[in-house]
Amino acid sequence: MCRIYGHLGGDLAHHHLRAVSALQRHGGPDARFSAAGDGWALGNNRLAIMDLDGGEQPYRLGRDIKVVFNGEIYNHTELRRDLHAAGYVFHDHCDGNVIPALYHRYGLDFVDHLDGMYAIAVLDLRAEPKLVLATDDAGMKPLYYHENGHELYFSSELPALLSVPGVPWDLWEEGLDSYLTTKTPFGERTMFDGVRVLPRAATAVYTRAGGLKISKRAESAFPAEDGGDLAAAGARVRETLRAETHRLALADVPISTITSGGLDSSLVTALLAEKVPHVHAFNIAYTGDWPFDEKRYAREVAARSGATYHQIEADPATFPGLLDEVVWHLGQPNADPITLSTYLLFQGVHDAGFKVTLSGDAADEIFGGYGRIRDALLGTEDWPNGYVEALAAVPSALRQRLYTDDYRELLRQKGTEAERIERRLRADGGDRLAAITGFEVDERLPAYHLRRVDHLSMAHSVEVRLPFCQRSVTRLARRLPAEHRVRGREVKRALYAGARGLVPDSVLDRPKQPFTLPITAMLVPGQPLHGYARDLLSGPSLALGGQLDPKAVAGLFDAQAARPNDESALAIWSLLIHRIWTEQLARGGAGERRAA
Template identity: 30%
Template sequence: IDLAAGHQPMTNEDDSLHIVYNGEIYNHADYRAGLEARGHVYRTHCDTETILHLYEEEGARAVERLRGMFAFAIWDQRQSELFIARDRLGVKPLYYVHDADGSLFFASEIKALLAAGAIAPELNLPALPDYLANHATSGEETLFRGVKRLLPGHTLLWRDGAIKIERYWDVAFAPEGEHGSSRKSDEQYVQEWSELFRTSVRLRLMADVPLGMFLSGGIDSSAIAAVMSGMISEPVKTFSVAFAEREANELEYARIVARRFKTDHHEVVVSPEEFFAALPQLVWHEDEPLAHPSSVALYFVSRLAAQHVKVVLTGEGSDELLAGYGRYRKTVFNLALGERYQRWTGDGLRRAVRRGIESRPPGSKVGQKLKRTFLCLTPDIETIYFDNFSVFGRDRQRELLTPETRERIGALDPYAGVRRCLEATDAGTLLNRLLYADIKTYLHELLMKQDQMSMAASIESRVPFLDHKLVEYTARLPERMKLRGLTTKHILRQSMKGVLPEEILSRRKMGFPVPVGAWFRGKFHGIVDEYVLSARARNRGLFDEAYVRRLVAEHQQGANHTERLWSLVNFEIWLRQFMDGEASPHLHPAASEAELALR
């Protein structure tokens, strides 16, 4: 908004406040007239200036007025203090280093902190189990020792070398049974939810530059396309990506939606050669290892979009809000099955079955799943959930990490961050507790890749499903409106009935299909050899060589270790880029443009 006048840092009327800011505030115009009536003088039409004037009026509480995605810092010259805030869901990133001498460095990218000399690159070993289990680090910790992230919905105040961090927002799920007495019909819920969703999309169409959207053909992006097409006069610009050899299947559903809404549709097909050639550069852009191969696809479709638009809308967040992943359904079902088993069988039979399962070889996949789900032998259902759906669960990490590495890490608890999230919520039901945990952990990884990959192509991505008013309403819906029997995202499907083609409404969630597993078995197996089995990787002493070789051999013979090998490959690329200093010098931004430091 008002790009020509939006230079930063921006100051208020008397130069007592200075702001640097990344993001978009969609309701900034709602406050302008009132602020001007109270004597505030605007020099631009930027949303940045509204943040400044609101802060003048309300201080830290001003952040609660903002509807949008943001990370900003305000230096108060009179009070000699710095106020930093991050949006409620964490769409925009913010990292910081707080030195022992009280110095504070902050930036939207970790590489800017490195370029500024805020910290020397060093592996944060205690964060490694989190990465190995969950695709990425969650919570405050990063893989860089001394670099922390400001959590979504939090503020940071720096004064006299000390920092104070406070939470200003959290998603509140309805406690168990609260909706039992609700008199609203399903139709009322659908109508209210649909209105909030449409409002969220409309707000994110606010721009002074061309905009479009990423279209996968799944129900999330298709719903956005449907709403957008009814709100703008020209055809919606849509962008899709697929991989060579599979593009026909991957693009089929996106084309169905594009035809239905007569969009201006564009596609890019990525070859495996292009895919692997891009990895080092994209790891550099993301600051931490690429959690999922879809990051590469996201980068290529962002480059395509950048030829036509400056802003795109995307479908992230729907799965975590509306129970879109199959693992929610499986976990709820397995728990119910395990409870019935405990009720319907006698002690003698259960002991016999338990002995039979525990006698299976340690690596038995069937034995592990039976033990953790059907028999409910582990202490809590959350452990069952995360053990079954993590990349390297607790048992596998004991095999992967060398004894020396485990000793340096200390107690091996890859789910400590998740457990803290679960303990912090009164969400009540199992499904809501799992959704809350994923919003606090897994969603972070999705938003990180979305922001970093789109910004690497110089476009901005906006996320309608994560409007905080829509999130608050959705979280308090009865569970039947999210997961109904075997049907996920029930309320979204109902809201799009008669709008989206039936093949889109009834399509099973596929994720983003990336044939990396087949590539690792084929002519690109050398990628695994180079980054996982190389002398450089072995000499780090982090991972057990025999176990890693077994993973590679089993994958070549048909086992599916794609996610595990992907994690190890990207971790080694990241180590070489940042710990060994192999990142291309020309990629580094100027520190003066990317960071601020206070001493």
């Protein structure tokens, strides 16, 4: 696992490369490598997981093929064996060292042979210099880039990329609306107009003569299979997930698991405990008495699995002081309060001495676990509107009240994110579940979940592995008959069936609840978070961007004080996160402070 960076075209000074590396050192503190030549550079910061004494990057084949790589290749042993039989020589057993030979043998199709999570950069100097970038099927490892026709720069994290001279900081004008509509920018967009993120399952080729060409790798269709009855479908899900969870237990360092107390992480914990005796399980809760406390269920799961249980207790009084750090690591706003919980959770994993942990992320997307999916399937012909409203940090009517007249007019002219998503959902045909799952997997999962997990875990030098993102699990889920995923008010039916007997009934039979921060209770007068938010979201400086009406923002606090509710609390939280981010930009970026 690493942080990677580099460029083709342009001329980046050595001290600028060192600054990019320094800004990502938290994600790879074990070693730093780089190489540079005429108009190119590659570098990485290493978090040693496999072959602790090897792993020097860039990996090379001869003088002309060089590779930097972030992630894990789970089938590297099989690939190395086959490549060795074909005459290739390897000098260590690190998983990434197979990539140069694989590229040399198969060209751009090399990614078709990889099983894992990855962001890869291949520099090919054999003819016209060529930079090849690739991401895994799910988009587990992000790769940000800026390309201007003459040069391309890339890195694993936004603050590092923005430290490169010439990478523009111009903001995407519609970004605020996009953020409040979906909690973070979806697709390839970022909050910066000149910076994009490579989509999932993508291979990009850049040359100075031809520019950048991005292609999404072909994906097999997902026709519904005859899954048999629900019990048979559950058994298939259980065995497929078991095989992948056991495969993901391979590492040269100790492995742990996240156990929130919900179905998905509980099932991963139970299956991992079969492979890793006395595995360590981590849960986060908050000091005091708050809603959505799941630690009782997490303890039951750990006890049943024989796991060593770690309870991380976070003090809400410290939250205002942590938000600047959380927002900086994300690089752009994410309105889900879970970001703060996630940051503290992985800090606890790191402090306990673990570099690797498994989580249950992505189960809801592929098995149909969200209430918004259930409601869309039960809804009228106007279901896309309700579905998009359920994604929002701030409902559409409230967004309109918060915006200035000028910003509302700009959005009227350019269109909104809500309109774009609705068009996509309607264009995907009459199969609602297929349309929703495609959108969730293509856009929301990588942007909203996987980048958050990646950035906030690697902030503490922790690698997260995701069994539900493995190709075999995802394909099985998407090919199940619709009624084995969602039927009426029941969601994730096959997954629940597969977990029966492995996960305590108390977890399976309780209502689904969010793994998040209880901000409605925390954003009331007298609580530290409330005072901090009110101070930051008041005053004339709030109007400087010309997008938000300060009086309307003040009205949110009045409403929350009079009658605390989820809508006003999440709106305040979302604006607070955006405000912290814009202040970091106004200060010149936290990146400059950290690189100094």
